[in-house]
Amino acid sequence: MTANGSAATASEPQSSDSRKTLSQCLPDIAQAIAGAGVVHVRVSYDGREGFGDMEDPVMYTAGGKLMATSLPEPMRRRLLRFLEDLLELRHPDWEEAEGARGDFEWHVASDKLIHLHGLRFIDYETTTIEDL
Numbered sequence: 001m002t003a004n005g006s007a008a009t010a011s012e013p014q015s016s017d018s019r020k021t022l023s024q025c026l027p028d029i030a031q032a033i034a035g036a037g038v039v040h041v042r043v044s045y046d047g048r049e050g051f052g053d054m055e056d057p058v059m060y061t062a063g064g065k066l067m068a069t070s071l072p073e074p075m076r077r078r079l080l081r082f083l084e085d086l087l088e089l090r091h092p093d094w095e096e097a098e099g100a101r102g103d104f105e106w107h108v109a110s111d112k113l114i115h116l117h118g119l120r121f122i123d124y125e126t127t128t129i130e131d132l
Helices: 015-019 027-035 074-089
Strands: 038-048 049-054 058-061 100-107 110-121
Touching: 027 038, 027 074, 027 110, 049 074, 074 100, 074 110
Parallel strands: none
Antiparallel strands: 038 049, 038 058, 038 100, 100 110
């Protein structure tokens, strides 16, 4: 159960999922990816001024070659939705103001998910000069 009393589903990350792995949360996707010979998946995102976008998953083989095929559409949507929810859980309103960008790196064999998040901000250096 979630904090608001509704039942949590396997496709929505919860704060209690911090000890779970991605393959435990999305077992069918993990099995399909590993079965296709994928060892590494990268999903990048970028957003600002209230609009954010998550790119399609990029998959690599053991030799570091880019996979020519992609996930079946329902699995692609579920993976992206899960990562979007995880991003919002970790960094609420990440796409507001100057926004942010980042990457999710899923190392399939070790089932490690690395999340690199970069907050974008504007900084000013002010100089005041009086007289000549």
